Amino acid sequence: MWYDVPVTPVRRRADATENRARIIEAARAELARDADIRLNAVAQRAGVGQGTLYRHFPTRADLLAEVYRADVDELVAAAPQLLARHDPLTALRAWFGRVAAYAEVKRGVFAALEVATWQDLSAHSLGPIGDAVTLLLDAGKAAGVIRPDVDARDVIILIGYLSRLDAAEFDARGRHLLEVVLDGLRYRD
Incomplete structure (x- = not known):
């Protein structure tokens, strides 16, 4: 039956995984500086565009x-x-x-x-x-x-x-x- 089909986890591409890790590290650094972090500052620090940030973290x-x-x-x-x-x-x-x-x-x-x-x-x-x-x-x-x-x-x-x-x-x-x-x-x- 259709519900017996095993679900495999979605694998991220290597660059997407690296972007996500950089975003998290950038957010951690921004939080250490100020609890009121701005997402555009996180994206800039991580070296990614706003779209990439929002794809990972809506x-x-x-x-x-x-x-x-x-x-x-x-x-x-x-x-x-x-x-x-x-x-x-x-x-x-x-x-x-x-x-x-x-x-x-x-x-x-x-x-x-x-x-x-x-x-x-x-x-x-x-x-x-x-x-x-x-x-x-x-x-x-x-x-x-x-x-x-x-x-x-x-x-x-x-x-x-x-x-x-x-x-x-x-x-x-x-x-x-x-x-x-x-x-x-x-x-x-």
């Missing part, structure tokens, strides 16, 4: 959501990579450094997106980010350097303040507060 919200999703995916992928190269406490510290960079983008994205879109994005990220935090915490617990009474939800709640810091405070307080959180997660006899 609305500003679509583009911002994709920047957010890409950052979440990179943040989640970093956890096992960091654990492969570092001891658990150093890996968690390095991951927190990435969280700080992620929070700067997240703050801009959430300021720019509407509430309904934000809720969808938040639901997308909490599961994978929680899994990444659990991986890091479990490694630290196994090594005896992370308190046994903390879990991923504790950490996510604690680092949630990052999205609430205004731009003027972020550089001065963001990384310092992550060090305070890290210090509180350490196991002590």
Whole structure:
């Protein structure tokens, strides 16, 4: 029957894939500069025409959501990579450094997106980010350097303040507060 026909995913041409990646990176850079990004500035920075930008991202919200999703995916992928190269406490510290960079983008994205879109994005990220935090915490617990009474939800709640810091405070307080959180997660006899 017609509904039994398997659907194959659409493959993008190599140049379209490169354009999309450049657009996302340009949007990320524009967000770091100003949460109120202009799409023509993104297209110009990416070296693409407005038509190309709109073909990939029909609305500003679509583009911002994709920047957010890409950052979440990179943040989640970093956890096992960091654990492969570092001891658990150093890996968690390095991951927190990435969280700080992620929070700067997240703050801009959430300021720019509407509430309904934000809720969808938040639901997308909490599961994978929680899994990444659990991986890091479990490694630290196994090594005896992370308190046994903390879990991923504790950490996510604690680092949630990052999205609430205004731009003027972020550089001065963001990384310092992550060090305070890290210090509180350490196991002590």
